[in-house]
Amino acid sequence: MSALAAAKQKQQDAMMIAPMLVTGSVNAICFETWLSHWLMPQLKENSILVTDNAPIHRKSRIRELADQKGHIVKFLPKYSPDFNKIEHDCCSQEEKGIFAGGNQS
Template sequence: MLFEGSLDAVTFELWLEVHLLPALTRLSMLIMDNAPIHRKNRIRELAQVKGHIVLFLPTYSPDLNDIEHDFRALKRLRMYTPAGTTIDKVICNYCPR
């Protein structure tokens, strides 16, 4: 699903309802962080209709969120990258093909 601009709760919930949940072929547990766009009641409601369970991570739990490890590594790489290097270049160097 492509969209322009920032992701908001309504767009996230639309993606969840229209794209993710129908694609799950067996009952699943969705693990969510506490981003402001993750409205707990609505997400639980959407998931439960399809028989899925939602688990929200504790508030600020970077060790339980794998992407935080990548963000930490990218921030460190960017600190030691020559001035003027774009963030796209930093990411490409971090994720070689």
């Protein structure tokens, strides 16, 4: 199982949005589907999407989807897992079983 989710920053607090579990690993098509059907509908206009440098995040289609909705995609510096808060959040949520009864595809 693999988990997809986003962290929505509100003031100093962050909340997890659009959590989804998938069987197996996440590929570009899976990520694109999650982004367009799960995450984007929950975002306010002109949101900034911050992601790591995984190849599936750098596909031109991802920027196109964001641009269509008025969002901006920014990438974390390479080799900077400490800046990737969602990785730490997802790991702790999986340990707590938050994703156990969640949405699956």
